[in-house]
Amino acid sequence: MEADDSCSYTYHCTHHDLRRIQTIWPDGLYSTLAWRHIHVKTSILVILLSIFCALPVNVQAQSTTPLVAELDLNENYRRNSFRPPMESLSNLDKGMILPFGYSLFHQRGEIESNNAIQPQYLLRNGDVISIWIWGAFEYQQQHKVDSRGQIFLEQLGPVNVAGVSVVDLSDYLQRKLVKVYHQGVELYANLHQVAPIPLLVSGAVNSPGQYLGSSGDGILYYLSKAQGIDIRQGSYRRIQVRRAGKTVANIDLYPFLQSGNLPDLQLQDFDVIFVPQSKVRVTAIMPSKIPLSYELIQQPYLGQELLSLLTVPKYIFQVKLITENANGKVEQTYSIEEFKGLTLNDGDRVFFTDDVNQGSIHGQEQRKLGESSAQGGQHGSG
Numbered sequence: 001m002e003a004d005d006s007c008s009y010t011y012h013c014t015h016h017d018l019r020r021i022q023t024i025w026p027d028g029l030y031s032t033l034a035w036r037h038i039h040v041k042t043s044i045l046v047i048l049l050s051i052f053c054a055l056p057v058n059v060q061a062q063s064t065t066p067l068v069a070e071l072d073l074n075e076n077y078r079r080n081s082f083r084p085p086m087e088s089l090s091n092l093d094k095g096m097i098l099p100f101g102y103s104l105f106h107q108r109g110e111i112e113s114n115n116a117i118q119p120q121y122l123l124r125n126g127d128v129i130s131i132w133i134w135g136a137f138e139y140q141q142q143h144k145v146d147s148r149g150q151i152f153l154e155q156l157g158p159v160n161v162a163g164v165s166v167v168d169l170s171d172y173l174q175r176k177l178v179k180v181y182h183q184g185v186e187l188y189a190n191l192h193q194v195a196p197i198p199l200l201v202s203g204a205v206n207s208p209g210q211y212l213g214s215s216g217d218g219i220l221y222y223l224s225k226a227q228g229i230d231i232r233q234g235s236y237r238r239i240q241v242r243r244a245g246k247t248v249a250n251i252d253l254y255p256f257l258q259s260g261n262l263p264d265l266q267l268q269d270f271d272v273i274f275v276p277q278s279k280v281r282v283t284a285i286m287p288s289k290i291p292l293s294y295e296l297i298q299q300p301y302l303g304q305e306l307l308s309l310l311t312v313p314k315y316i317f318q319v320k321l322i323t324e325n326a327n328g329k330v331e332q333t334y335s336i337e338e339f340k341g342l343t344l345n346d347g348d349r350v351f352f353t354d355d356v357n358q359g360s361i362h363g364q365e366q367r368k369l370g371e372s373s374a375q376g377g378q379h380g381s382g
Contacts, residue, residue, distance in 0.1 A: 096232075097283045097291050097292065097293045098231060098292060098293070099231055099236065099278075099281065099292065099293045099294075099295065100236070100254075100257070100292045100293065100294050100295070100309070101229075101236045101253055101254070101257050102231050104220075104228070104253070104257065105223065105224055105227070105228025105229060106228060106231070117166060117191055117194060117215060117216065118166070118215065118216060119165065119166055119167035120165055120166070120167065120266075121165065121166045121191070121194070121215050121266070122162075122163050122164065122165055122266070123145060123149075123161050123162055123163065123164050123165075123166070123169070123191070124145065124149070124162055124163075124195060124268075124269070125145050125146060125147050125148075125149055125162065125195065126144070126145060126195025126196075127144070127145045127191060127193065127194055127195050128142055128143070128144050128145075128191075128192045128193035128195075129142065129143050129144075129145065129151060129161065129169070129189055129190070129191060129192060130142050130189065130190055130191075130192040131143060131153070131173065131187065131188075131189045132187070132188045132189070133155070133177070133185060133186070133187050134185075134186055135184045135185040135186050136181055136184040136185045137185070139154075139155070142192055145161060145162060145195075148160075148162075149161065149162025149163070150162070155177065155180060155181070156176055156177065156180060159173065159176055161173075166190070166191045169189045169190065169191070170187060170188050170189045170190070173187050173189050174186075174187045194214050194215045196212040196213065196214065197212065197213050197214065197215065197217070197267060197268070197269055198210055198211070198212055198269060198270060199211055199212075199213065199222050199267060199269075199270065199271050199272070199273060200270065200271070200272045200273070201222050201223065201225070201226040201272075201273045201275075202272060202273070202274050202275075203234070203274045203275035203276055203277075204229060204230040204233050204234030204235065204275045204276065204277050204278075205223065205226040205227065205228065205229055205230060205234065205275050206226065206227035206228055206229075206230055207225075207226050207227040208226060209226065211225040211226065213225070213267075215266070217267070218262065218265065218267070219239065219241070219251055219262075219265070219267070219273060220256075220262070222267075222273055223239075223273065223275070226273075229275055230275075233277045233278060234275050234276075234277065234278065235275060235276050235277060235278040235279075235295060236252075236253045236254065236257075236278075236295055237252045237253065237254055237278075237295050237297045238250065238252070238276050238278075238297060239251040239252075239253065239273065239274070239275050239276075240272075240273070240274045240276070241265065241267070241271055241272070241273055241274075242271065242272040242273075242274055243268060243271050243272075248271075249263060249265050251263060251265075252297075254295075254309065258309075278295045279295075279296075279297070279346065280295065280296040280297075280301050280344065280345065280346045281293040281294065281295050281296075281346055281347070282294055282296060282301075282306055282344050282345075282346075282347075282348045282349070282350060283347075283348070283349045283350065284306065284310055284350050284352065285349065285350065285351045285352065286310070286312070286313075286316070286352040287313075287316075287352070287353075287354065294306055294309050294310075296344060300343045301343060301344045301345070302340065302341060302342065302343060302344070303319075303339040303340050303341065303342040303344060303350075304340040304341070306344065306350065307336075307339070307340060312336070312352060313354075315354045316336065316352045316353065316354055317335065317336065317353070317354055318333055318334060318335050318336060318339075318353060319333070319334055319336065319339045319350050319351060319352050319353065320332070320333045320334075320350075320351040320353060321333075321334060321339070321342065321344075321348060321349075321350055321351075322348065322349040322350075322351070323344075323345055323347075323348045323349075324347060325345075
């Protein structure tokens with residue numbers, strides 16, 4: 001029996017195995033089995049090759065893409081606690097000017113929970129208290145504050161502890177105890193475990209929803225859990241904390257960004273952190289600095305407010321203001337004193353210059369504005 005060309009490659013690949021069979025089987029039977037073996041394997045190979053070659057090139061090229069995409073997605077979810085990752089700065093529109101404060105969430109990553117218990121923390125339902133009593137009798141037990149804000153002690157019955165601070169807890173319970181046991185009894189109590197605090201984060205954030213935290217966690221932690229403020233439209237200066245439908249606090253993050261000051265606010269169950277859209281953003285371009293947009297909140301949005309947010313070098317003498325209205329783009333040059341009293345509009349651009357004669361900023365700084373400070377990784381601190 002002759003083998004055609006399609007069998008030649010298979011024969012050479014299996015020749016070693018066939019010679020081993022030949023040493024055992026008679027020549028005639030060996031030949032029959034060998035060529036049947038070759039034809040079966042060759043036929044399967046030819047069929048598979050035919051099917052693959054008939055496929056469009058793009059189908060063949062994409063055959064491994066879903067697996068790669070799935071692996072990348074799983075890795076992103078693993079790194080971000082099974083939540084979508086924050087939008088990469090490199091994905092932003094080319095030419096977009098980043099807001100002052102963008103690095104608070106986009107370069108630090110997620111802020112860790114603060115499990116430290118503050119002495120001023122007020123007890124609430126779900127907290128777990130450890131109590132020790134010694135003297136006339138000994139007692140040691142943990143008690144969970146129930147939905148009514150009470151714990152049950154065998155010696156005293158139900159005791160209301162909701163609203164009692166951690167620092168006052170021992171004295172508070174001791175006074176209750178001595179009313180029953182007049183002497184020879186001492187008590188110590190502390191907070192063993194804090195109940196998780198569920199909060200809602202909504203508005204112009206990247207991942208709105210409900211998140212859990214501890215008593216030591218502040219507004220930055222919950223904003224971080226929501227993947228940060230939307231840098232395209234979110235306000236860094238008019239963040240609201242709402243409780244039972246009422247606004248109980250207005251948070252401005254600029255003082256924190258500039259000097260580390262942040263209001264001391266104890267958040268409560270189901271408080272709502274709402275981030276509104278920014279109203280007026282003005283871009284400041286200064287020599288040797290990255291252009292950033294600054295949010296103004298004090299009507300009528302004067303140049304003085306912008307200057308209060310910046311550190312203007314002494315060699316800066318004037319500014320060039322570029323604004324757009326119904327008639328198109330308008331450029332005007334002002335001294336620093338004149339600029340303080342100007343009303344600014346959303347989208348205005350302010351060039352600070354030391355060029356008294358020309359009233360224009362260095363060409364290098366103009367190019368910075370035309371490029372994008374949204375090219376992540378090339379920016380300084382926001």
